[in-house]
Amino acid sequence: MKRRVKEMEEEAAKLREMQAQVEKEMTMAGLEFGNSAETDARSVYVGNVDYAATPEELQAHFQACGTINRITILCDRWSGQPKGYAYVEFADPAHVANAMALNESLFRNRLIKVTSKRTNVPGFNARGRGRGRARGGRARGSRSRRAHFTPY
Numbered sequence: 001m002k003r004r005v006k007e008m009e010e011e012a013a014k015l016r017e018m019q020a021q022v023e024k025e026m027t028m029a030g031l032e033f034g035n036s037a038e039t040d041a042r043s044v045y046v047g048n049v050d051y052a053a054t055p056e057e058l059q060a061h062f063q064a065c066g067t068i069n070r071i072t073i074l075c076d077r078w079s080g081q082p083k084g085y086a087y088v089e090f091a092d093p094a095h096v097a098n099a100m101a102l103n104e105s106l107f108r109n110r111l112i113k114v115t116s117k118r119t120n121v122p123g124f125n126a127r128g129r130g131r132g133r134a135r136g137g138r139a140r141g142s143r144s145r146r147a148h149f150t151p152y
Contacts, residue, residue, distance in 0.1 A: 040119045042069075042093040044100065046086045047113035049073065053082070061107050062088050066095030087117060 046058065055071040062068060070089040075082050090096060096116055103114040 037119055039089060040117045042091070042096060043087050043089040043117040044096055045113075045115050045117050046088060047084070047115075048110050049082070049084055049086050049112060050108040050110055051082045051084060053086075053108055055086075057108070058086055058088065061105075062099055062102065065090065065098035065102070067091040 049058070053073065055073060058071050058073070059068055067090060068088060069091050071086060072089075073082055073086040088099065090099065100114055100116065102112070104111050105114075106112075
């Protein structure tokens with residue numbers, strides 16, 4: 001049993017060492033994790049994207065703006081169908097201004113909307129909205145099923 005625990009600890013140490021090495025390489029390449037504000041500063045939102053569009057086609061459309069790190073076309077979780085918008089992340093924040101010049105341009109016979117990507121603030125939308133009714137209560141004017149039920 002002690003031998004197995006020792007083997008597991010050695011394996012965990014190797015994994016930590018490998019993870020540290022990968023993070024070091026990613027930092028050297030400029031691809032840091034967890035820095036969403038910096039990533040958002042060099043990204044644009046592209047709206048009204050054709051549902052059949054591919055990342056390669058979007059890359060071809062935006063390649064004149066600058067070096068592209070990543071293109072993300074968001075899809076519906078359950079159906080897998082594209083939602084009709086995408087995000088394009090550039091290598092340099094200066095390329096965002098070039099991409100904004102492509103606002104209202106034609107892409108697959110549709111006028112696309114290009115804006116700078118906003119930083120998401122967690123819980124921003126939930127604060128201003130109410131639930132509509134009290135928790136566990138019933139909406140005003142609705143009837144309860146129990147009030148008119150007679151068992152016999």
